[in-house]
Amino acid sequence: MNNFLGQEVTDPTDFGDDKLSKLDASLRCPICKEFLDGPVNLNCGHSFCSLCIRGSLQAKTECPCCRSHALESHLKKNLALEESVISWKAARPVVLAAMTRPSSPPAAAADDERPTKKRRLNTTPSGSGSSKRSSFASTGNGNADTPIELASSPPPHDDSSPAPSPGDLVVCPACSKRVQLKRLNEHLDRNCKDTPVPRLEPGKGLGNFFTRPSESNPPSSSSSTASKSKAKPREPIAKFSYDAMKVHHIKAALAKYDLPQTGAREALVVRLQHWVEIYNANLDRREALQHSDASLRAELKRWEDAQAHLLAKGKTEVPEDIGAYEDAHKADFADLVKKARANSLKAKAQSQQQPNTPAISKTASQSQTAVSPLRRIDEDVIVVD
Incomplete structure (x- = not known):
């Protein structure tokens, strides 16, 4: 709680x-x-x-x-x-x-007073033949321009340098990796993926093709463990026809999922029915969020305990010692008797204030006798003086 x-x-x-x-x-x-x-x-x-x-x-x-x-x-x-x-x-x-965090204070006014800057690029040739890009930051009044060097282009290829040999490392133009020159075309054909030549495992060669399975090497323990760990995906449970099932059929279905088999037939049906609901509902979750069967059994046990508690709470408890119970609640019983007597006196007082009902019934009987002239002889006639 x-x-x-x-x-x-x-x-x-x-x-x-x-x-x-x-x-x-x-x-x-x-x-x-x-x-x-x-x-x-x-x-x-x-x-x-x-x-x-x-x-x-x-x-x-x-x-x-x-x-x-x-x-x-x-x-x-x-x-x-x-x-x-x-x-x-x-x-x-x-x-x-x-949402509950206080809002941040407004920015300082000094930030708004900063002068705006404009950038312009200017390319100036250098004496060595390489071009450098410079930017000039000018203030709002345009009084001065300050050159700022951003970057320089790589030097052009010198034709006088010797050509690389096939064994030298060069930069791939696609992935910028360093590979041998003789393998550059092969590297590009493979979309910049170097796949090593696979090695044949012992016992997997062509010479062992016609050998018997017993003569070949047995599977490693790691591969067998991996195959066992890959469990079969769980499938939903089909609905049962509970009205047509006998008790031993219901118990067999419960035993299949390691569920308790005690109780009357109605309790067994309710248990199996709720198990099917929580089991199939668990499969509707994504696989990473699905619960294990043991967790589902614990959930079923908690649900049954809650249902039993509600049923016990709804029943009237009979005290074991009636005399002790009466002595403990004697004041409550006296209060109930007092209220019942007061209600009885109140009902009698209301009945005395009502008009005399027998006189009305007497007049009604006389009028009925006068209105209906045809009466059977054997009918009893009551005459009131």
Whole structure:
């Protein structure tokens, strides 16, 4: 309970801005009002948490938002929406902190008084034949120009220098890597990717092609471990026809997923039904966020404990020692008796204030006798003096 109270509860109203509140609300499930967990879409376009909408469709086959017909087979997971929810949950505290942070003071007025500068490039030839670019910064009044040297172009190729030999290293014009001159064309043909010549592993040559598998080298332990680590992807569980299943069939399905097999038939059906819901909803998450089977079993156990607590809370507790219970609540019982007697006296007083109802009934019976002349002889007639 303390852990639950210590959790931070988020709400779209945390943002004063209406636009951010709408953005926050659009990434929440309409059923549980929390951020979408494994979001899925229906044919109508509405999005929900996978577990929330699966439980809702078990009760009623319609969209909770627009009431259009919907089935569990219509669910489509939305990976882009899930990525948006993850990004927004990470950026949400940053946005809230930026909104509550005090605004920075205005910039100093001295920055506005800086004179504007203009740049112009001027190329002046040098005596050595290389060209240098210089820029002149002129003030607003144009009184002085100060040359600033930016860069100089590389010296031109000297034709008198000796040609490089095939073994010398040259710069590739595409990737600027240094490669041998004799391998430059091959380097460019491979799109600047140097692929070394693969070496043949022992036992993989052409001479070992006709040898028996037992004679060849056994697979290394690393390759076998890698193949075992690549587990088969999990597939969703198909829905069961619970009405047609017998108890031993239900227990066999529970044993397949290492679930408890105790309880009455109704409890077994509810357990298996909720397991199918949380298992299939877990597959609607991206693979990096999916929970393990052990974690799902623990979640099922917590859900069953919560359901049992709610059922026990709704039942009326019968005290073991009735005499001690009466003595402990004697004052409450006396107060209830006092209120009941007061209500009884009040009802009697109201009945005495009403008009005499027997006289009215007497007049009505006499009028009925006068109006209906045809009466059976054997009917009883009551005469009131």
